[in-house]
Amino acid sequence: MKKWTYLVAAGMMLGATPVFTGCIDNDEPEGITILRGAKAELLKAKASVAAASVEQVKAEAALKLAEAEVKKAEAARIQAIADYEAAKAKEMEYKAELANIQNEEARADLENKIKMYAEQRAAAERAAQEAAAQLEVTLMGLKAQLVQQEALYEQALKDLALAKNTLTEAQNAYLEKWTTALNTAQNEVKQKAATYESAVKELARLTKIMEKTEAKESYLRTQQKAVDDAKADLDAAIEAQKLAEEYTGKTFEAAEKWEEEMLTLEADLKALDKKLADLAAERTKVETATAGEYEAVLKARQTYMDLTGYEWDNDLEDFSVNINQSKEEIKLNDIIISINEPTLGLAIDQTITDKYYYSDYLKALQNGDEFQLNSVSTINSLKETINGCALDPNDKAWTEENVARYTRELEKTQNNKDLIKEQWEQAVKAFKGLEYGNPSSFEGFDIVEEAVAAYNEAIKKYNADVEALNTFRTDKLDKAWNAHQDKLAEIEANYEKAKAANQTELEETYRGIEKNTGALEKAMNVAWANYDKLKTQYDQIENPTADDAKAYKAAEADYNKAVTAYQKAYDEANGYLKDNGDGTTTWIKGSYEKAQILRDNKNTIAEKDKILAEAKETEDYFKVNPNNALENESNKLWNAIYGYEGSFSIKNTAYQNVCQALSDFNNNFGFSTNYTVINEAYNYYDSEKQQFIPQEVKAEDVARINKNDLRSSISNLSRQLYGYTNANRLVELTAEEIKQEIVNEWASMHPDASFVPYDYYSNNYTRYGLVGNIEYYKALIAQGTAALQPETKTKIENLVKEMDTHLADINAQFTAYIADVIEPAETAYTTAYTTLMDKFTKIDTDIAEAESQKFAKKPVLDKINAAIEVYLSQEMTSEGKPVNSKTLADLREELQSIYEAAVTTAYEKETEYINAKEALQAVIDGTKEPVAAQQEIVADAQKALEAAQAELKAASEALQAEIERISATDAE
Numbered sequence: 001m002k003k004w005t006y007l008v009a010a011g012m013m014l015g016a017t018p019v020f021t022g023c024i025d026n027d028e029p030e031g032i033t034i035l036r037g038a039k040a041e042l043l044k045a046k047a048s049v050a051a052a053s054v055e056q057v058k059a060e061a062a063l064k065l066a067e068a069e070v071k072k073a074e075a076a077r078i079q080a081i082a083d084y085e086a087a088k089a090k091e092m093e094y095k096a097e098l099a100n101i102q103n104e105e106a107r108a109d110l111e112n113k114i115k116m117y118a119e120q121r122a123a124a125e126r127a128a129q130e131a132a133a134q135l136e137v138t139l140m141g142l143k144a145q146l147v148q149q150e151a152l153y154e155q156a157l158k159d160l161a162l163a164k165n166t167l168t169e170a171q172n173a174y175l176e177k178w179t180t181a182l183n184t185a186q187n188e189v190k191q192k193a194a195t196y197e198s199a200v201k202e203l204a205r206l207t208k209i210m211e212k213t214e215a216k217e218s219y220l221r222t223q224q225k226a227v228d229d230a231k232a233d234l235d236a237a238i239e240a241q242k243l244a245e246e247y248t249g250k251t252f253e254a255a256e257k258w259e260e261e262m263l264t265l266e267a268d269l270k271a272l273d274k275k276l277a278d279l280a281a282e283r284t285k286v287e288t289a290t291a292g293e294y295e296a297v298l299k300a301r302q303t304y305m306d307l308t309g310y311e312w313d314n315d316l317e318d319f320s321v322n323i324n325q326s327k328e329e330i331k332l333n334d335i336i337i338s339i340n341e342p343t344l345g346l347a348i349d350q351t352i353t354d355k356y357y358y359s360d361y362l363k364a365l366q367n368g369d370e371f372q373l374n375s376v377s378t379i380n381s382l383k384e385t386i387n388g389c390a391l392d393p394n395d396k397a398w399t400e401e402n403v404a405r406y407t408r409e410l411e412k413t414q415n416n417k418d419l420i421k422e423q424w425e426q427a428v429k430a431f432k433g434l435e436y437g438n439p440s441s442f443e444g445f446d447i448v449e450e451a452v453a454a455y456n457e458a459i460k461k462y463n464a465d466v467e468a469l470n471t472f473r474t475d476k477l478d479k480a481w482n483a484h485q486d487k488l489a490e491i492e493a494n495y496e497k498a499k500a501a502n503q504t505e506l507e508e509t510y511r512g513i514e515k516n517t518g519a520l521e522k523a524m525n526v527a528w529a530n531y532d533k534l535k536t537q538y539d540q541i542e543n544p545t546a547d548d549a550k551a552y553k554a555a556e557a558d559y560n561k562a563v564t565a566y567q568k569a570y571d572e573a574n575g576y577l578k579d580n581g582d583g584t585t586t587w588i589k590g591s592y593e594k595a596q597i598l599r600d601n602k603n604t605i606a607e608k609d610k611i612l613a614e615a616k617e618t619e620d621y622f623k624v625n626p627n628n629a630l631e632n633e634s635n636k637l638w639n640a641i642y643g644y645e646g647s648f649s650i651k652n653t654a655y656q657n658v659c660q661a662l663s664d665f666n667n668n669f670g671f672s673t674n675y676t677v678i679n680e681a682y683n684y685y686d687s688e689k690q691q692f693i694p695q696e697v698k699a700e701d702v703a704r705i706n707k708n709d710l711r712s713s714i715s716n717l718s719r720q721l722y723g724y725t726n727a728n729r730l731v732e733l734t735a736e737e738i739k740q741e742i743v744n745e746w747a748s749m750h751p752d753a754s755f756v757p758y759d760y761y762s763n764n765y766t767r768y769g770l771v772g773n774i775e776y777y778k779a780l781i782a783q784g785t786a787a788l789q790p791e792t793k794t795k796i797e798n799l800v801k802e803m804d805t806h807l808a809d810i811n812a813q814f815t816a817y818i819a820d821v822i823e824p825a826e827t828a829y830t831t832a833y834t835t836l837m838d839k840f841t842k843i844d845t846d847i848a849e850a851e852s853q854k855f856a857k858k859p860v861l862d863k864i865n866a867a868i869e870v871y872l873s874q875e876m877t878s879e880g881k882p883v884n885s886k887t888l889a890d891l892r893e894e895l896q897s898i899y900e901a902a903v904t905t906a907y908e909k910e911t912e913y914i915n916a917k918e919a920l921q922a923v924i925d926g927t928k929e930p931v932a933a934q935q936e937i938v939a940d941a942q943k944a945l946e947a948a949q950a951e952l953k954a955a956s957e958a959l960q961a962e963i964e965r966i967s968a969t970d971a972e
Contacts, residue, residue, distance in 0.1 A: 051152055070200065070938055084124035091118055104793070105392065122370055132207040146193045150186065157183060176866040177894075178959045184859050185952040192948040196941040203934045219930035223920045226937075230913040236852035237902070237909040240860045243268075244902035247864055247895045258868050258891075265865045272850070279847045286843055293836045300829040307825050309359025326359035332375060332813050335806050337382070340755050341795060342783040344389035347757030349750075352378055354810075358822060375810055383803045389787075390796055396788060403784040410777035417721065417770035424717040426668070428730050431710045439703040444665045451654070451661040452699040455678075458654035459694045462647040466693075469637040477630040484621040491613040498606035502599045509595040513573045520566040527559035651694060655682050658702065665703055672713045677702045723769040735775050738768045758783070860902050867894040915940065 091114055098110045160179050202222055209215040250261065287294070305312065309326040310319045335352040354375035364371035372380075391399060430442070439445050534552035541548055575590030589597075625631075642648050658678050666673040681695040711728070718729040726733055742764045746756045758779070765776035786792070868891070919937060922928035 067942060070203065070935070070942075081124075081128075083127070084121055087118075087120035087124060091121060104390070108387065108390075128207055132204040143193075143197060146189075150190060154186075157186070175962065176869055177863075178955075178962050180862055180866045182952070182955045182959050184862070185948065185955040187859070189945070189948040189952050192941070192945040196938070196945045199934065199938045199941040203931070203938050206931045206934050215930045219923055219934065220920065223916065223923070223933075227913070227916045227920055230909070230916045232849060232852045234906070234909040234913045236849075237906040241899070241902040241906045244860050244864070244895075244899040248892070248899045250895070262865060262868050265861050265868075269861050276847065276850050279843060279850055283840065283843045283847065286840055290836055290839055293832070293839075297829070297832045297836050300825070300832045304825045304829045307358060307822055308362055309357070310362075323359050323363050326357045329355050329357055330817055331355040332373070332810060335375060335379070335809075338754055339799060340757055341799075342758035342779070342786065344386070344787070344792065344795060344799075345759075345783065346386065346389065346799075347759045348382065349753055349755065349757060358817070373810060373814070376807060379803050379806050379810075383800060386796055386799045386803065390793065391787060399784050399787055403781055403788075406777045406780045406784070410774060410781065413770055413773050413777060417774060420717055420720050420770060423667075424714065424721055427710060427714045427717055430705075431707065431714055431730075439665070439705050440700060442665070442703075442705075444668050445699070445703060448658070448661045448665050448703045449699040451658045452697060452702055455651075455654040455658045456696040458647070458651040459696050462641065462651040463693060465637070465641045465647045469634070469641060472637055473634060477634050480621070480624050480630060484617065487617045487620075488614060491610055491617065494613075495606055495610035498609075499603050502602040502606070505602075506595050506599040510592065513591050513595075517566070517569050517573055520562070520569045524559070524562040524566045527555070527562040531555040531559045655694075662703055666713075672709055672716065674709055677704070719769060721769045721771055723767045723772060725767065726769070733768070733771065735771060738765070738772055738775065860898060863898045863901075864895065867891055867898065870894075912940075 095114055098107060098114065101107050101110060157179065160175075202219075206215055206219060209218060247261075301312070304310070305319075306327045309324045311322040311324055312319060332354045337348050337350050337352060339346045339348040341347075352375050354373055356373055361371045363369075439448075531552060534555045538544055538548055538552045571588075571590065573590050573592055575593055576588050577585040578588050579585055640646055655678070659675060662675065662678065663673045677697060681697045684693055684695045685691070686693045714730070715727040718727045722729060722733045722738075739761070742761055743756055745764070746753065746760055762776055762779045762783075765772040765779065768775075870891075915937075919928070919933045923930050923933050
């Protein structure tokens with residue numbers, strides 16, 4: 001593919017405007033002194049440009065995100081196509097094989113495989129749809145960011161326009177090339193963004209198409225339009241190049257000549273605008289002439305939108321991706337299903353109703369989801385159920401096993417039913433003939449009598465043994481033991497009394513000692529106080545005499561005597577170390593210690609007396625109870641009761657025998673057993689003696705029958721036989737009556753039903769106790785036996801054919817609606833629209849060509865105009881020539897750079913045209929897949945958008961630098 005590298009093209013563009021992508025020249029250019037009148041509005045404009053630059057950074061980040069999503073979509077589609085093609089190939093292979101298979105098991109296996117691969121194919125389609133949807137969502141984010149960026153740059157340009165009102169004509173002329181460059185760069189970004197958006201949208205659309213032929217046809221239609229548009233853009237770029245080339249040959253210097261050129265340029269721009277205005281007026285005439293047809297198109301379009309739910313996007317001038325709910329709800333014919341096949345385990349009696357909105361079908365297609373009507377789902381589910389009724393060898397084996405198991409269960413249930421029914425019949429007979437509850441006339445009562453007699457004997461023996469044990473313990477064992485314990489308690493009390501007396505004596509001695517030492521201590525303190533007073537008085541006398549000292553010295557002597565007396569008494573009370581004169585000492589006990597020793601000695605004597613008394617009492621006790629004779633006798637009596645085969649065990653066994661005999665007696669008649677009499681007697685508690693004393697009973701009381709209890713027994717037996725809803729029956733309920741009740745119940749709930757489902761019988765039989773369960777097992781056995789017969793296969797095939805017929809009818813209705821309603825509405829709209837648009841073909845082509853001319857020429861005209869305006873703003877001689885000859889050279893250099901930029905643009909447009917043709921031809925020739933070709937287009941569009949963003953960033957930075965320079969100049 002012929003492509004010029006972007007770097008080459010970018011290098012050729014450098015002459016179009018100041019070199020923004022290089023370093024900004026901070027040296028003040030010649031003539032900058034004219035720019036000293038900028039106002040605050042200029043700084044505001046600079047801030048607006050800076051804000052737009054910040055938003056541009058966000059847009060660039062969004063573009064990177066979009067690039068990543070394009071790559072993800074590409075990878076997802078490659079995998080989806082691979083999965084789709086593989087699944088489709090297998091699906092087709094098995095479908096072809098299915099036509100030649102007769103064996104039902106093999107057919108079922110192939111059909112399952114076909115379904116599996118169809119599901120895999122659908123999953124691949126959904127994966128591609130999801131990738132495309134995510135790509136579209138990311139593109140929306142990028143578009144929103146670019147729109148925000150564009151809005152901020154538009155505002156910046158408006159602020160610049162307002163700021164120009166505060167500048168001189170010369171200042172405005174100087175800034176013109178920078179603002180023109182920014183405007184041109186912004187328009188370039190807008191164009192490249194639109195191209196990128198269209199390319200990504202087309203990629204997303206192609207990503208959703210799985211069939212190669214459909215994708216190719218779709219791509220060729222779109223790409224041919226792109227080729228035509230590229231050719232028109234190239235023609236316009238060549239015209240702009242010629243215009244720019246013409247101005248590089250202008251050699252005159254006079255200002256008036258350049259002014260004439262400016263007028264010519266303005267006239268050219270006006271001519272382009274006039275041509276577009278004339279064409280627009282011409283188109284308005286066509287619109288007026290076709291107003292009626294346009295209304296017809298709108299009406300046809302609305303009808304189509306009402307039927308489909310499509311939403312019109314005025315900005316796109318096409319249907320949007322949004323689909324609302326269509327206004328017409330489509331109702332399908334009712335389908336009556338009536339299947340009652342116990343052999344297959346099927347009982348279906350229903351009417352399938354269904355309705356849908358056509359928009360739901362379109363939404364499913366758009367989202368890559370499978371669309372299926374509820375009725376189709378229901379019938380397919382029924383088909384699966386019916387096909388599932390076919391028995392494979394394992395199913396047959398299990399069915400045979402179940403039949404055998406149900407047969408065994410039937411036999412057990414029948415035997416149980418016979419036993420319960422016999423009890424029920426006896427209970428009913430007893431209930432009708434029972435008088436006063438006397439059980440003696442009932443069979444088996446003699447066994448109860450025997451058990452009660454044995455129980456009464458056991459009770460007598462047990463109670464006598466307990467009485468003997470209690471009497472012995474009270475009169476002998478407990479009496480002797482309690483006397484012994486009382487004597488020991490008395491000895492202990494005497495011992496405690498003696499210790500208390502000794503402690504009291506010790507405390508009295510302590511008090512006497514403390515009284516004596518306390519008096520001496522008090523006398524010592526009084527003598528000290530007297531001495532201290534006299535000595536203080538003496539110390540206050542000036543030049544005291546010996547007579548003055550007598551008083552305090554006498555007091556001092558008295559104090560020393562008192563101290564000696566107190567110390568002696570203290571030592572005698574607490575004890576002291578006596579000096580033996582040989583370097584040793586002897587501890588002299590005080591009266592405190594002596595008193596303690598005396599008390600301890602007396603306590604020791606008292607304790608010895610206690611021990612002797614206890615020994616004497618124990619000796620006396622064992623004279624009464626030698627070798628624990630009383631305990632041994634007590635143990636003997638206790639073992640007679642609670643030992644092995646004691647009266648307690650015999651009593652308990654007798655009680656259990658009575659309970660068992662009573663239970664057997666009642667069970668023989670199906671009665672519920674009442675143990676109240678025997679339990680109350682056996683567990684009788686004597687509150688006076690505060691002990692349990694079992695009582696004797698009479699057999700008639702123990703086995704007495706209560707008619708209400710007998711009624712409960714009949715109710716319980718009835719429930720077992722006939723179910724909970726048929727308790728208290730005195731009359732038999734037959735299987736035929738049960739079946740009729742089930743029929744009546746179903747008819748009351750489903751008055752329009754054509755039959756009672758076989759499973760309703762079997763499901764409800766179990767509500768009727770053992771009799772119903774017998775019918776339940778009979779039905780299961782009959783069902784299983786029939787399922788094993790050869791006729792089952794034919795029944796399944798016929799039912800599947802019936803379901804297929806219903807599916808075909810649904811499909812026919814669905815298809816008919818599309819063919820009879822949707823397609824005619826779409827045809828009516830497209831025909832009306834195409835017919836109307838044909839009348840605009842020539843005028844729209846002329847407008848498109850004129851717009852291409854303007855889009856290509858206007859930037860060139862604007863740049864030339866700006867360059868001339870800068871030239872004319874310089875200082876001129878009286879003859880209208882520049883004072884500085886370098887000024888004219890700058891103009892010619894600028895015009896040359898504009899021409900070179902136009903050449904670059906023409907090269908780019910030619911490259912785009914060549915690339916578009918080659919991409920189209922590659923897909924036509926089959927050397928490249930449509931999606932791969934479109935991915936290259938997206939990549940090229942992204943590079944172009946990135947380059948435009950880079951140029952816009954450079955233009956923004958250059959403009960901000962110039963505004964900063966002007967502001968700094970003004971500050972000076």
